[in-house]
Amino acid sequence: MRPALRRRLLLAAQSDALADFDGETWSTRCLHCRSALQLQANGEPLGTTTLEHVVPQAWFGKRAAASLTAQVGEDADDPRNLALACARCNHGKGKGHDARGPGDARAHEVVAALLATRLSRWRRPSALPAR
Ligand SMILES: [Zn+2]
Structure with a gap:
């Protein structure tokens, strides 16, 4: 697996308030x-774990997604x-959402709800104990 992808997977875990690290x-x-x-x-x-971009990468730069992309600093790879x-x-x-795009009311609503869930689980990666 590409190092850049592994870094993003780790960042997603480190900044997830539900994530625990047992040393391994x-x-x-x-x-x-x-x-x-x-x-x-x-x-x-491990297993079926994948990296997800909560706001689809294809939505960045699109006016209809501006209220969502602004919440993550206009960067699809922001943690x-x-x-x-x-x-x-x-x-x-x-x-499905990528294809329909942010102008589709239902797609926009689903992604907005997901982003709210993600941000409610946010923690600063630097708040973790040193490894
Ligand atoms: Zn699932």
Whole structure:
């Protein structure tokens, strides 16, 4: 797995208030269905763990998504926009919204709710004990 992707997976775990690190493994819950997910200390995903961009990358720069992208600093890879999701939820959700775009009221509503969930689980990565 690419180092950049591992870094983003780790950042998603470190900034997730539900995530615990036992010295070897990160454990948290899927942003969507709350099923248990794990990540190795080096960011390598275990099981069905995937990286999710909460606001789809394709929405950045689009006026209809401005109220959402502003909440993550207009950067798709800002840790506030990164979350861990199980493969089933990630692949089930992403494509449809990406395709419909932020101008679709239902797609906008779903992503806004997801982002609210993500931000409610936010913690500063620097608040963690040193490893
Ligand atoms: Zn899930």
